[in-house]
């Protein structure tokens with residue numbers, strides 16, 4: 001019997017979120033006295049044995065041409081075969097682009113209850129209770145999974161990766177692979193250099209910047225910090241920035257280590273998408289801006305003055 | 321073409337979040353209810369746009385909910401849509417909702433859902449529905465185009481977007497980018513009163529999960545303000561105290 005963790009790849013590389021999921025799954029296995037096993041679909045450029053560092057004992061590697069592009073139906077059928085053969089009791093996904101499509105499907109197929117967006121290890125003292133954020137980060141819920149098999153998708157950035165000693169046994173897995181009905185015809189990279197949903201640091205700016213021509217200093221700060229870019233909704237609606245940078249209630253929800261908000265008022269709908277960030281810094285010229293109530297650090301000042309100074313100060317820290 | 325749009329009732333985005341009954345239930349007193357923004361702004365509006373492009377398109381709306389959900393489904397009908405189905409049971413969790421919808425969703429070319437509800441943030445109904453109906457599913461779509469019976473869909477992936485071609489029928493969960501914003505007009509509101517709203521009894525699906533207890537997140541300690549003339553101090557705090565850079 002196992003705790004089975006789905007390892008998600010992009011261009012043959014394992015996503016950071018999957019390292020979080022592997023650590024999380026291995027901890028659950030320890031907690032309930034099962035072994036942690038991982039499953040990788042399609043070609044990889046990674047050394048899969050090294051996933052043992054997270055506490056995984058075995059890696060099932062399913063290789064087939066049809067698995068080199070993502071299709072939720074095809075992937076689900078393969079994952080169900082692996083889950084059944086390994087007697088998986090708990091199946092872990094990252095709550096990222098792949099997990100959002102796969103976890104619900106796999107759960108249905110295995111008649112398993114799903115908690116999407118878990119933020120902590122389950123409490124197994126009385127049943128199997130998983131914690132997740134609800135009401136867009138304004139509350140936390142404890143959700144009991146009542147089925148025999150459990151599926152959990154772990155929120156990105158919610159669990160710290162741990163790495164120890166250990167190598168996993170890599171075993172090829174022969175699965176029946178269907179032909180996909182969908183066909184991936186292209187991919188494109190978005191503006192930022194760092195993926196917003198995976199970023200450790202996010203630099204975000206709002207209407208206080210007055211116009212798209214002023215984003216240069218924001219980009220420079222983000223580059224210096226190795227951060228992803230984000231923006232408030234009116235900024236995306238006005239096409240100052242692309243819509244995939246829009247964070248908040250109706251945009252993307254992020255939970256980075258550090259969120260820096262520049263010229264954003266901190267409306268409740270904006271906060272709903274960023275309030276799970278570990279540390280929040282607000283730069284706003286209005287001392288009454290509601291965002292300061294949700295912030296850890298703040299500067300009451302003009303963004304056009306403060307942001308270049310901040311970039312310079314970070315450069316100094318990094319010794320550049 | 322027949323499109324089904326799934327509609328969910330959620331608290332208004334500014335609603336006070338509190339709990340009753342020993343923190344086991346959301347406190348509904350005084351709460352204003354809205355159509356879940358992702359369902360309205362992206363899924364429903366895209367369906368309306370498709371109908372404008374091809375007037376022979378039929379749009380059905382479906383919601384799982386008691387009579388308390390009727391104002392919401394009526395409002396959705398006012399925006400657009402030809403008829404609505406209300407499955408007469410309280411929504412409890414993703415699987416139960418998906419299974420109830422699957423029972424009435426057999427015969428559609430396209431099923432659109434919002435990427436998640438803003439209350440329970442599950443984002444799982446679309447994927448579950450697709451699996452129950454054995455259909456392809458694209459999560460978190462940012463663009464949806466149709467040519468004949470082939471859909472071209474963009475979806476968000478880490479750090480970019482992927483373009484997918486898929487034959488109908490398909491289930492798509494929608495987010496920003498899929499449709500342009502719009503507001504209902506008076507004619508729509510008047511017309512909605514006479515549009516059919518069918519009430520069907522539930523298939524009585526057993527939920528697989530149970531919301532046991534809620535709590536509010538721990539409060540922040542309060543903001544530490546730094547002078548704009550001392551930005552170095554902010555960087556020091558972020559480095560040494562918060563260990564964030």
Ligand SMILES: Cc1cc2nc3c(=O)[nH]c(=O)nc-3n(C[C@H](O)[C@H](O)[C@H](O)COP(=O)(O)OP(=O)(O)OC[C@H]3O[C@@H](n4cnc5c(N)ncnc54)[C@H](O)[C@@H]3O)c2cc1C
Pocket residue numbers: 205206207208209231232233234235246247248249250251262263264265266267268269270273283284285286289301302303304333357
């Ligand atoms: C249903 C619904 C959903 C919504 N969803 C979202 C969402 O997902 N995301 C989102 O962001 N919004 C959302 N909104 C909109 C939200 O209510 C706010 O209108 C929006 O967040 C405001 O954006 P802003 O802070 O950039 O602009 P503003 O509110 O205009 O604030 C600009 C801020 O910049 C400051 N400022 C101005 N000049 C300077 C300067 N030189 N230096 C420093 N500071 C300066 C001002 O003091 C002000 O605080 C939603 C609204 C609704 C009704």
